[in-house]
Amino acid sequence: MDIEVMVEGEGLTEVETIRIPEGSVAREIAKVVAVKGGFPVEEAILFIEDCEEPIDLAVVVVEEEVGGRVHHVHRARRIDVAVFYQSRQIDKRFAPSTRVQRVLDWAVGPDGFKIDPAIAPEMELALHGQTTALPKNAHIGRYIRHPHHELAFDLIRGIVPNGASL
Amino acid sequence: MNGDSPSEKAVAADLASPRFRVGVKRGHWRQVSYAFPVLIVAVLAIEPDSSSSEYSFRFELTGFPGTAPEVKIWDCATDALLPTGKRLKGSNRVAEAFKSWGSETVYRPWDRHGGTHNNWATAHPVLAWHPKRDLAFVLEDLHGLLTSNAAAHGNRQAA
Numbered sequence: 591m592d593i594e595v596m597v598e599g600e601g602l603t604e605v606e607t608i609r610i611p612e613g614s615v616a617r618e619i620a621k622v623v624a625v626k627g628g629f630p631v632e633e634a635i636l637f638i639e640d641c642e643e644p645i646d647l648a649v650v651v652v653e654e655e656v657g658g659r660v661h662h663v664h665r666a667r668r669i670d671v672a673v674f675y676q677s678r679q680i681d682k683r684f685a686p687s688t689r690v691q692r693v694l695d696w697a698v699g700p701d702g703f704k705i706d707p708a709i710a711p712e713m714e715l716a717l718h719g720q721t722t723a724l725p726k727n728a729h730i731g732r733y734i735r736h737p738h739h740e741l742a743f744d745l746i747r748g749i750v751p752n753g754a755s756l
Numbered sequence: 757m758n759g760d761s762p763s764e765k766a767v768a769a770d771l772a773s774p775r776f777r778v779g780v781k782r783g784h785w786r787q788v789s790y791a792f793p794v795l796i797v798a799v800l801a802i803e804p805d806s807s808s809s810e811y812s813f814r815f816e817l818t819g820f821p822g823t824a825p826e827v828k829i830w831d832c833a834t835d836a837l838l839p840t841g842k843r844l845k846g847s848n849r850v851a852e853a854f855k856s857w858g859s860e861t862v863y864r865p866w867d868r869h870g871g872t873h874n875n876w877a878t879a880h881p882v883l884a885w886h887p888k889r890d891l892a893f894v895l896e897d898l899h900g901l902l903t904s905n906a907a908a909h910g911n912r913q914a915a
Contacts, residue, residue: 711850
C-alpha cells in the first residue's frame with residue numbers, strides 16, 4: 591500500500607500529490623520533491639505547512655498524520671520577507687512552508703502595517719512590483735529558489751467591480 | 757449525458773485534482789452533490805462577528821471548461837437562490853460579489869455572466885475565466901472572499 595502525500599516545494603508551481611510506500615521515512619518525501627524541483631536530495635529540508643521547524647527526515651511516515659497536511663520541501667530553512675506598502679517596509683523571517691495567508695495576516699495586523707479593520711479584508715499580497723494577487727494558500731517557498739533567501743511582496747487592495755481596484 | 761462527454765471528463769478531472777482535494781482536506785470546501793451539469797459545493801465562511809459558517813454554490817457546467825461556469829449562491833434546503841438577506845455581510849468586495857443583480861450569479865470576472873458584464877473580465881484578466889482554469893480556481897476565490905472577514909478580527913485559525 592502506498593501513502594498519498596500533498597506537497598509543495600522549491601521548483602514546484604502548484605500543490606501536488608505524491609505517493610510513497612507505506613513504512614517509508616520522511617526522507618522519501620524530500621527525495622521525490624527534490625527530484626521534481628531539480629535539486630540534490632542531500633540539501634532538502636522538509637516542513638509541514640505553516641510550521642516553523644523542519645521535520646526529522648528519519649521518522650517513519652504515518653498515513654493518519656500526513657493525510658490532511660501539506661508538506662513543503664526546500665533548501666532554505668528560513669526566508670527573509672519584506673512587505674512594502676505606501677513607501678513603508680516591514681520585515682520578518684518565515685519558514686518556506688508558510689502560506690501567503692499567514693504573511694498577509696502579519697502584514698495587515700498589529701505587528702505589521704496596522705491596517706484599519708474595515709479595510710483589512712480587502713488586502714492582498716502581490717510579488718513586489720507586480721499587481722496580481724497571490725493565491726493565499728500558496729507556500730511562499732514556491733516563489734524563491736536557493737541560494738536566494740529574500741522575498742519581497744507588495745500589500746495591495748483586491749479587485750472590485752467597475753474596472754477599479756480599490 | 758453518458759458520462760463520457762468532454763465536459764463531464766473535465767469536471768471529473770477537476771474534482772480529482774490535488775488542488776480541489778487539498779481544499780477539501782483543509783476544510784475550505786466540500787462537495788455537496790453532483791449530477792452533471794450541476795455541481796453543488798459548500799464553502800467555509802467567516803461571519804462579521806467572526807463565527808464560522810458555510811455557504812453553498814450551484815455550479816452549472818454545460819460546455820465546461822470552454823464555457824465559464826455559471827455560479828449562484830444557493831439555498832440547498834429550498835433548492836433555490838439564497839435570499840439576499842441571508843448572504844454573507846462584509847467588506848465592499850464581499851457585498852459586490854454576492855449582491856443581487858441581473859443574472860443573479862456571483863459577481864466575479866470568472867462567472868459566465870459576471871465576466872461579460874461591464875467589461876469585468878476584460879478589465880481584470882487575472883480573475884477572468886479561460887479554458888485552462890479549473891474549479892479550484894473559482895473555489896479559492898470564493899473561499900478568499902467568504903473568509904475575508906477574518907482579517908478584521910484576527911480570526912484566521914477558523915479560516
